[in-house]
Amino acid sequence: MVILQHRRERFHPFNTARIVHQALSRCELLVNHNKELAEQFETKTLSGKAALLFPDPNAPELSQLSADQMPDQLVVIDGTWHQAKTLLRDMPKLATLNKVRLAPTSPGQYRIRREPDQHALSTLEATVSALQSIEPETIGLNKLTDAFNRMIGDQLSNKSSNWRQNQKRRRGSANIPKVLTGDPAKIVVAYGEREPGRRGDRKHCRQERLQPVYWTATRLDGSESFECLIQSEALKDPTFLQHLAIDQASVASAVSTRSFREQWKSFLRPDDCLFVDRQSTANLLVSCNADFMPSINLKAIEIDYPADLFSDCEDVDASPRAHRRLANLVRQIKFLVSTTI
Structure with a gap:
């Protein structure tokens, strides 16, 4: 697995890509400015069946693929939705990869960060869900999710914390004047x-x-x-x-x-x-x-x-x-x- 991380996510205190990188034995984390990251990724050799995990509505759903259609290497973008789109725009090599997507049926649990919709997943949640489809025989993936949920619960239960619940933005809020x-x-x-x-x-x-x-x-x-x-x-x-x-x-x-x-x-x-x-x-x-x-x-x-x-x-x-x-x-x-x- 290769994780392409937007540079602004690198030092975020609840950066789940860092957790994934530390937990998985075959995971590479690349982070840089868009231009330099594109150059770095361009020289990287990928598997012939590598695929980009991205919520493109035209991409096939990962869980619906047959065994011979499954990618053997995943490329994952880590960042906000806006940041992910800028990486996709600025990294030409990503356009050459087949895309696969998830179809979550329940809301994501990353309640301390605001997501674009209730079914948006953190990088950790998306990675675990994807690996459960690609490598169903791999044990221990649920432990990674459990640790993630405990981290979120501990943070929300900490009264001294100023992290807000992950709530949908009200219309007219955000930075729309x-x-x-x-x-x-x-x-x-x-x-x-x-x-x-x-x-x-x-x-x-x-x-x-x-x-x-x-x-x-x-x-x-x-x-x-x-x-x-x-x-x-x-x-x-x-x-x-x-x-x-x-x-x-x-x-x-x-x-x-x-x-x-x-x-x-x-x-x-x-x-x-x-x-x-x-x-x-x-x-x-x-x-x-x-x-x-x-x-x-x-x-x-x-x-x-x-x-x-x-x-x-x-x-x-x-x-x-x-x-x-x-x-x-x-x-x-x-x-x-x-x-x-």
Whole structure:
């Protein structure tokens, strides 16, 4: 068995992958940053019948496989659901493995950590369940589960502990801003394009305080929108204009940074709440002294968006490119709103 552990799980006090690694004689635990872990795993030789244990609904259920279909080596990802998906995304070799899944019929017992649903299992529980299907003759697996349950029970019975019961998150909790339950006319969604920096030189880009060249925004209810092209030497570059999908004729409408700042301030209302895609977008407003109110960074909101959320964005005008980017942000926020209702 090979356990691929997300680096943020390594020092968690109730890391069950560490317990599994210490308890099983043929178990290897690899932990690193995603890129380095991918490189390390790429060089690892696996069995021809190795399989990835992953809750893919299209994967066969492990307990339903015949003896000759059973994998003889398991690869297990250890981390939160979000972390597991980033490892799956960043490690190409995982895509070459057959997937197998479990079908738990009872809730997981990891009650001191919050799981995405009641049947989600800890790494230890998933490993034991998988091995019971692959190696039913192996004795002692129940002892591993018993030790795990005692650890959970001891922790929950300790009144001095601040570990909470594993309860389903209430809608509107987690880190979804409560402002989304309010008036959509007061929610402003914005996206900005910036001047190009030196390619690959992030430190230089930070020092440059790159200026916005295009800024667009809309109120969530669609009642009002904002669009502004800002004067910049970068707009003289045809390649840059093509990258932003801005036509040459539009450049004549570009305004000064001061004029943009005044227009943007006029568009905003005192009780608005501003949402941007990431902190670097908010920094564009800071760079030209147009940060008239705090902004909420969508990238900092931890939530799994449906895979098809942006599938019907093709009808959005792609010229300029920012229109589609803004439409995607609006879809994200409307999805967040739906989770708070």
